[in-house]
Amino acid sequence: xxxxxxxxxxxxxxxxxxxxxxxxxxxxxxxxxxxxxxxxxxxxxxxxxxxxxxxxxxxxxxxxxxxxxxxxxxxxxxxxxxxxxxxxxxxxxxxxxxxxxxxxxxxxxxxxxxxxxxxxxxxxxxxxxxxxxxxxxxxxxxxxxxxxxxxxxxxxxxxxxxxxxxxxxxxxxxxxxxxxxxxxxxxxxxxxxxxxxxxxxxxxxxxxxxxxxxxxxxxxxxxxxxxxxxxxxxxxxxxxxxxxxxxxxxxxxxxxxxxxxxxxxxxxxxxxxxxxxxxxxxxxxxxxxxxxxxxxxxxxxxxxxxxxxxxxxxxxxxxxxxxxxxxxxxxxxxxxxx
Amino acid sequence: xxxxxxxxxxxxxxxxxxxxxxxxxxxxxxxxxxxxxxxxxxxxxxxxxxxxxxxxxxxxxxxxxxxxxxxxxxxxxxxxxxxxxxxxxxxxxxxxxxxxxxxxxxxxxxxxxxxxxxxxxxxxxxxxxxxxxxxxxxxxxxxxxxxxxxxxxxxxxxxxxxxxxxxxxxxxxxxxxxxxxxxxxxxxxxxxxxxxxxxxxxxxxxxxxxxxxxxxxxxxxxxxxxxxxxxxxxxxxxxxxxxxxxxxxxxxxxxxxxxxxxxxxxxxxxxxxxxxxxxxxxxxxxxxxxxxxxxxxxxxxxxxxxxxxxxxxxxxxxxxxxxxxxxxxxxxxxxxxx
DNA sequence: AACCTTTGCGCAAAGGTTTGCGGAATTATC
DNA sequence: GATAATTCCGCAAACCTTTGCGCAAAGGTT
Numbered sequence: 001x002x003x004x005x006x007x008x009x010x011x012x013x014x015x016x017x018x019x020x021x022x023x024x025x026x027x028x029x030x031x032x033x034x035x036x037x038x039x040x041x042x043x044x045x046x047x048x049x050x051x052x053x054x055x056x057x058x059x060x061x062x063x064x065x066x067x068x069x070x071x072x073x074x075x076x077x078x079x080x081x082x083x084x085x086x087x088x089x090x091x092x093x094x095x096x097x098x099x100x101x102x103x104x105x106x107x108x109x110x111x112x113x114x115x116x117x118x119x120x121x122x123x124x125x126x127x128x129x130x131x132x133x134x135x136x137x138x139x140x141x142x143x144x145x146x147x148x149x150x151x152x153x154x155x156x157x158x159x160x161x162x163x164x165x166x167x168x169x170x171x172x173x174x175x176x177x178x179x180x181x182x183x184x185x186x187x188x189x190x191x192x193x194x195x196x197x198x199x200x201x202x203x204x205x206x207x208x209x210x211x212x213x214x215x216x217x218x219x220x221x222x223x224x225x226x227x228x229x230x231x232x233x234x235x236x237x238x239x240x241x242x243x244x245x246x247x248x249x250x251x252x253x254x255x256x257x258x259x260x261x262x263x264x265x266x267x268x269x270x271x272x273x274x275x276x277x278x279x280x281x282x283x284x285x286x287x288x289x290x291x292x293x294x295x296x297x298x299x300x301x302x303x304x305x306x307x308x309x310x311x312x313x314x315x316x317x318x319x320x321x322x323x324x325x326x327x328x329x330x331x332x333x334x335x336x337x338x
Numbered sequence: 339x340x341x342x343x344x345x346x347x348x349x350x351x352x353x354x355x356x357x358x359x360x361x362x363x364x365x366x367x368x369x370x371x372x373x374x375x376x377x378x379x380x381x382x383x384x385x386x387x388x389x390x391x392x393x394x395x396x397x398x399x400x401x402x403x404x405x406x407x408x409x410x411x412x413x414x415x416x417x418x419x420x421x422x423x424x425x426x427x428x429x430x431x432x433x434x435x436x437x438x439x440x441x442x443x444x445x446x447x448x449x450x451x452x453x454x455x456x457x458x459x460x461x462x463x464x465x466x467x468x469x470x471x472x473x474x475x476x477x478x479x480x481x482x483x484x485x486x487x488x489x490x491x492x493x494x495x496x497x498x499x500x501x502x503x504x505x506x507x508x509x510x511x512x513x514x515x516x517x518x519x520x521x522x523x524x525x526x527x528x529x530x531x532x533x534x535x536x537x538x539x540x541x542x543x544x545x546x547x548x549x550x551x552x553x554x555x556x557x558x559x560x561x562x563x564x565x566x567x568x569x570x571x572x573x574x575x576x577x578x579x580x581x582x583x584x585x586x587x588x589x590x591x592x593x594x595x596x597x598x599x600x601x602x603x604x605x606x607x608x609x610x611x612x613x614x615x616x617x618x619x620x621x622x623x624x625x626x627x628x629x630x631x632x633x634x635x636x637x638x639x640x641x642x643x644x645x646x647x648x649x650x651x652x653x654x655x656x657x658x659x660x661x662x663x664x665x666x667x668x669x670x671x672x673x674x675x676x
Numbered sequence: 677a678a679c680c681t682t683t684g685c686g687c688a689a690a691g692g693t694t695t696g697c698g699g700a701a702t703t704a705t706c
Numbered sequence: 707g708a709t710a711a712t713t714c715c716g717c718a719a720a721c722c723t724t725t726g727c728g729c730a731a732a733g734g735t736t
Contacts, residue, residue, distance in 0.1 A: 004721085007721085009722075020687080023723065023724065032685075033683080036684085051722085052723070054721090054723095056723060057691095058722080059722085061342050064456075073418075073421040079412050080411075083411040099424070100421065256620075256624045263626070286625055342691085345692055358716065361695090369713080371714060374715090392692075392693095393694090395721095396693080
């Protein structure tokens with residue numbers, strides 16, 4: 001096995017001074033003579049000394065790691081958000097420890113417990129879609145452990161959050177469909193309890209109302225964000241006696257699954273069915289027809305979550321939880337213009 | 339701020355026994371009476387005691403975290419590998435700390451240094467495409483720090499690695515093109531120094547030879563795996579006096595970019611140009627035409643990397659570096675069959 | 677020359693955990 | 707009833723770092 005790292009003790013013994021002197025010299029403490037300070041720093045560099053974060057963490061009872069919990073590690077949406085978090089963390093000397101809840105409430109709780117046992121400085125997370133009980137966050141909130149939710153949020157009076165303007169985006173999509181001549185506009189929504197689902201449904205309904213279209217609840221179906229589920233939802237819509245002529249998917253993955261199913265049934269996009277997604281990943285420009293989608297600033301969402309987190313980490317003043325709303329932008333492509 | 343966690347000291351003071359007794363009781367040490375052991379364990383449970391990993395790490399000079407360095411956090415390829423690593427790590431009580439090298443050799447070195455400063459137990463990584471000098475791994479190798487490379491590897495006599503059968507896969511692709519009637523088969527390869535590039539080129543050339551086709555080096559172009567670069571490579575191929583009738587992309591992203599450019603130039607797939615990718619992400623089934631691709635077992639690659647790592651972490655016997663080769667499978671879809 | 681200030685460094689405690697060793701109290705042995 | 711063996715627990719060191727305090731030597735002031 002490898003021998004231990006070089007420590008202050010190593011430096012101190014080599015130079016025949018005390019550990020505390022070495023510690024001070026490295027931090028340029030005025031108590032230490034310039035001469036000795038230089039000698040210490042040179043030796044430290046030569047021996048590649050680096051302070052042991054475990055010891056520092058132990059002393060201060062906090063580490064320089066941020067726990068990150070996502071429902072899914074694989075999709076572009078989350079990986080690009082993680083990328084944003086990582087970049088901010090990196091810039092500020094933090095490290096991110098990632099765990100995946102696999103959309104399970106139970107696993108989410110387990111991840112949270114584990115990360116806290118690891119003594120992370122706090123947690124940045126997106127709720128699992130299963131999660132309906134939010135009581136496991138009470139401890140964190142009471143003990144003021146830094147906590148940030150992104151995209152799927154809860155208890156936002158007590159916790160800082162980053163979301164996008166879901167309602168407005170959904171409203172724009174609906175109006176865009178209307179303006180393109182679509183009249184029976186369906187929505188494949190996410191799990192009902194999620195804020196993103198609710199807000200997008202509201203925007204959808206608002207858009208319908210503004211366009212003078214009735215809300216037909218057979219045109220509103222839910223899915224669990226998985227591909228099979230999205231496919232099934234699409235089948236359900238296409239099997240309606242009075243078929244929709246446009247579908248708004250809760251995200252791009254859902255829209256891609258819908259696209260696949262629509263084509264499989266021999267229907268044409270956008271002629272027979274208009275289609276719009278949400279996220280605007282690269283593949284939206286590759287599929288045929290290219291997919292109209294709402295540009296979700298995922299990377300920025302990650303960065304913003306990281307920044308909100310850092311605000312809580314060293315509160316100069318008592319900071320109140322802060323709600324950031326990022327704006328999206330509708331990117332119109334072929335799939336929604338007849 | 340939050341007060342400190344409950345420690346052995348807390349338990350000891352509450353029960354009026356010594357810290358060492360509490361420590362032993364929790365680990366069921368025979369020196370401690372059954373009665374006291376039970377009392378201690380009950381209190382620990384009640385107070386939700388969990389041992390401080392920082393203290394243990396300090397004592398043993400190792401942590402239960404694994405450093406993971408990837409060139410890119412966002413693409414499916416890496417995020418699904420990370421998912422595999424995370425699942426193995428999780429199963430064995432480890433946590434993964436992720437850093438991104440952004441394909442830069444300098445950043446890669448920086449990530450490595452930072453992770454080592456963090457006192458990770460070891461590192462699982464994929465080389466940045468820029469990296470040509472492999473000397474920064476010498477320290478790790480000498481000091482027997484657990485190290486695993488996946489996909490893009492180096493120094494594989496000294497370091498455990500996980501790769502796929504790149505050469506064979508490329509050979510199969512080439513033969514598949516030939517059997518589908520394509521004769522001028524081009525290859526958009528990755529950066530020349532990468533093992534995956536070299537191996538796939540070898541397989542490509544082997545396949546050509548087996549089919550009795552000449553190797554035309556104007557049909558072999560390189561890209562840096564970015565979308566603009568892949569687009570440019572495609573343009574270069576399509577502009578050749580004697581245009582290729584088939585393109586084998588080094589990965590799916592490259593193939594998608596090529597598909598977009600081929601369509602933009604008004605050429606048809608697979609009639610005018612056959613196309614095959616490498617990775618087989620979900621979107622291969624969504625694009626039109628659906629993309630023939632090599633199924634790369636990314637999640638398994640992550641899991642295998644994790645397992646190789648764990649083998650090194652507590653070497654019962656002196657373990658030699660181990661090379662794992664995973665097998666791929668060609669998935670034929672519309673893009674390569676006339 | 678006596679006193680005060682400054683300079684430059686070390687001691688020791690704290691944080692949480694593990695573990696070899698020692699020691700008191702109980703039980704077993706003759 | 708004395709000695710030996712066992713049972714059960716505490717002391718203290720070690721891992722590494724930071725920091726308040728103390729202290730000696732040097733310099734400065736009257």
